[in-house]
Amino acid sequence: MFREIEKRASDAITEALKKLEIPVPEEIKLEEPPNPQMGDLASTVSFELAGTLKKSPMEITAEIMSVIEAPEIFETIESKGPYINFFIDYRKLSGELLKIIDDDYGQHPPVDERIILEHTSANPNGPLHIGHIRNAIIGDSLARILRMAGYSVETQYYVNDMGRQIAMIVWGLQNLEGDLDDYPGDKKDHRVGRLYFEVNQKLNENPSIRDEVDELIRKYESGENEDIFRYVVEYCLDGMKETMERLHVHHDRFVWEGQFVRDGTVERVIESLKRTGYTSENDVLYLDLEEFGIEKELVLTRSDGTSLYSTRDIAYHLKKSLEGDTLIDVLGSDHKLAAEQVKIAMKLLGGKIPEVIFYEFITLPEGSMSTRRGVFISVDELMDEARRRALEEVKKRRDLPDDEAGEIAEMIGNGAIRYYIARLSPEKHMVFEWDDALSFEHGCASIQYAHARACKLLDKASFSDDVEVEDNWAPDDDEKELLRLLARFPVVIEDAASARRVHPVAQYAQDLANAFNSFYRSTPVMGSEFEGARLRLVDSVRKTIRNALGLLGIEASETM
Structure with a gap:
């Protein structure tokens, strides 16, 4: 309705300029005055025309006011200095507006554009905490707004099932007493979080455990231990999904990063990046980004040949490129470098460049939080x-x-x-x-x-x-x-x-x-x-x- 009102005001100015044989700007700019006493809409067109016509804005406004006719929705048009101010006829507006406000008010017609929006994507190594919640709420709310604006939107949660944190939890199940159900906590994700915290304590006491965790990662990537890795991730996700449901956060699809290793996509990505001429190899294979203004290289594989999160993330974005017209990622501000690196890789590979919404973090008055140290406020709490x-x-x-x-x-x-x-x-x-x-x-x-x-x-x-x-x-x-x-x-x-x-x-x-x-x-x-x-x-x-x-x-x- 308001767009129609703006159009009627713009058309009135356009017709007045044509009568005066004054060139019509490409856009008649309108703004809302700070005070309703100054009108409901105001145009600055006279400022825009002053240079071309070699006249003062006041003179141009006076000429326009001499010929302009008020469209039916407006009660009057007045000049306030050089501004042209439109006053809505609220009796007529109410007659039109109140008839169209129904249960679906605000819903726009369909837009021929499919958006894939990734948000939340927290590691399944414990409950969602206050550090994750801004991502989830921004992403979920934006998806709702985009759908109301007419877009086709699919929301995705990217599940990190191949990261070190998951391997640490698997190590804990294999080497510490008890099963996840034996850990205290009413929800599954809280139990996983307590085991993860305990494994971190063991790792601090005995750093050699890191080698055993790395071996678990290598075996999982080669196809071993799939059942226990999947069990850990799904166990934690069950609890996290309960939290998100209570908070009214919805995801249409959960995409596991491991699939991109299993189906060969990661390997194809690495080979394709090698052919660009931007990769180098020392102890590890990396993408040299200096030519693109980024000093820090993008490491593609570990020294033992296993893939990294960044490589799998590029594979994931290539998949999204095939499925959507527009890609949107919601990320914390600490991911800015990684996001730029992914964008460059996508450009080199001919994929769609994601739009990224960065957010700053939430803290409590008491300070920051860490899942690793067991110092956090969960979203459930x-x-x-x-x-x-x-x-x-x-x-x-x-x-x-x-x-x-x-x-x-x-x-x-x-x-x-x-x-x-x-x-x-x-x-x-x-x-x-x-x-x-x-x-x-x-x-x-x-x-x-x-x-x-x-x-x-x-x-x-x-x-x-x-x-x-x-x-x-x-x-x-x-x-x-x-x-x-x-x-x-x-x-x-x-x-x-x-x-x-x-x-x-x-x-x-x-x-x-x-x-x-x-x-x-x-x-x-x-x-x-x-x-x-x-x-x-x-x-x-x-x-x-x-x-x-x-x-x-x-x-x-x-x-x-």
């Missing part, structure tokens, strides 16, 4: 704590049965985690603060509360879709703000998908909730002269908040 704190708040506010209060607390707690992480640009470092994340005054809880308020009001009014909007309804300032935001929702989705960013959707959800709460406090609905119009407006807000939160993987409860 994070969600449990969020639920506990949310339950305290729910019980303060309402007297509910324990099961109902628990369901609401789970929804609020998980929403708080996902929203707190989604709301910031990925380039910004984040310290996870409980009081901010679970605040009912701002953040996700306030957005969920706005949705619940809307549901309660509509239920009390016995609202149905056949409610008529009064012909003489003239929206007040709070209602105009809601209409303005509602019209923008599809544009927010389109822009977020194009920029590969999640945080604009999070900010939009907060803005809409804030505007609704202001309307709720100041504007009577039931029993008012414009009850029908206002109920329709409330229902449109309800649907849009629900859809916006859904893009962030957050539930919108009907009661709180």
